[in-house]
Amino acid sequence: MSKKIAMFVWNYFTNDARVMRECLALQEAGYHVDLIAIHDSKQPDLPYQESPAKNFTVHRVKTGYPDFLQPLINGMKYIKRSKISLVLISCVFLLLLLFFPLQTLIVSVILALFSLKKMQVLVGRSLIFTRMVYKGLSKRYDIYHANDLNTLPQATFCAKVFRRKKLVYDSHEVQTSRTGYNSPIYGISEKFLLHATDVCIHENDTRAAYIEKRYHFYPKVVHNYPNKVYPEKSPGVDLHGLLDIPESEPILLYQGGVQIGRGLDKLIAAVKLFDRGVVVIIGDGRIKAELQEQVRDLKMEQKVKFLPKVPLQELLGYTKNAYLGFQILNNVCFNHYSASSNKLFEYVMSGVPVIGSNFPEIRKIVRGEGIGIIVDSHDPTSIAVGVNTLLADPALRDKMSANCFQAREVYNWDLEKAIFLEIYKELEDGYDEE
Secondary structure, eight states, rough: OOOOEEOOOOOOOSSSSHHHHHHHHHHHHEEEEEEEEEEOTTOTTSOOOEEETTTTTEEEOOSSSGGGGGGHHHHHHHHHHHHHHHHHHHHHHHHHHHHHHHHHHHHHHHHHHHHHHHHHHHHHHHHHHHHHHHHTTTOOOSSEEEEGGHHHHHIIIIIIIIIIOOOEOOOOSOOTSSSSOOOOOHHHHHHHHHTTEEEEEEESSSHHHHHHHHHHOOOOOOOOOOOOOOGSSSSOOOOOTTOOTTTOOOOEEEEOOTTTTHHHHHHHHHGGGSSEEEEEEEETTTTHHHHHHHHHHOOOTTTTTOOOOOOOHHHHEEEETSSEEEEEOOOHHHHTTOOOOOHHHHHHHHHEEEEESHHHHHHHHHHHHHHEEEETTTHHHHHHHHHHHHHOOOHHHHHHHHHHHHHHTSHHHHHHHHHHHHHHHHHHHHHHOO
């Protein structure tokens, strides 16, 4: 009988390429996979349940508060907007305090706490956590698989507290040194929960060495390589026509999250030093509006263009028409310093040479395979020198493009998934020994 897997991910599962690849690899190998994700209330058409493939089902748990709390939430929002209501509520409160002092104080403290933004976030996340655990216990699973630290507690509760099952911790990031994760609680909780895991996976050797130094064991390594595809054999998206860019201007592409630490502010500052070309930024994120304002302030609207996030299955149709691609992370945390993220290999798949940061995993591939130029990603001048080198030498650019096509025969999921599935085979062998 094939094994059943409950996999957890703390996102809406609409654009998560790595998790999709892993789920499909397991499904193709004969496992039954239930992926437990989060539903996005802002996307009413997003299904709570769907089956991307046979024996692979996505379950999205509800966000938000239970229906019986909704009148309270709406009432509090109304009170905040209305000064008259606030006066009336104050009068009612004083009357209740006079006749029912203890009960009124207790309720008031609860309401005051619940009115705090951080408390509402905490309650909301706790509800999602509970719903994920409930879904994870709804069937008899053989293996629980947590993607990243924010789902490891749920998987641990299911696998080790309520069931005696195998637990996989698949960390796609360095949880103890990444932007937005500055509290020591992340390191404390990861160290504690690692004692419950049967297998820990990281995405490259630099990160695995970091884990070994921190926790005194070397995790399994499964690289974040994309599926091997040949985008040059199919029509692409005409970015020149789409964005009204002259055909004589090369497309200088960034694709991915528009977030702090991605080097995008340095890239925009470097544009005025480029000999030619138009920078196209495909993606969305927290600092997109800030970057667009930076472009307006520099009067560079004709030199920097923005496009929204593109569905994964369509992305390489955009990528293939670029002259070069940027992977210029800044060293704001070890997570960035050790990264070898999707976009690097998406450029490789599309034959697009890379302007890359001088970080170990990026440098190893860019220089080692001869697919681009390494720059100081903190220095706009260094970025411009790298770009201008490729702009001035089309023959060098074409050689690097050919090297990309050779490299994709090595850096692809078709080869890497065998390593991933071997980890699961070892887990099954462990069951047999028990």
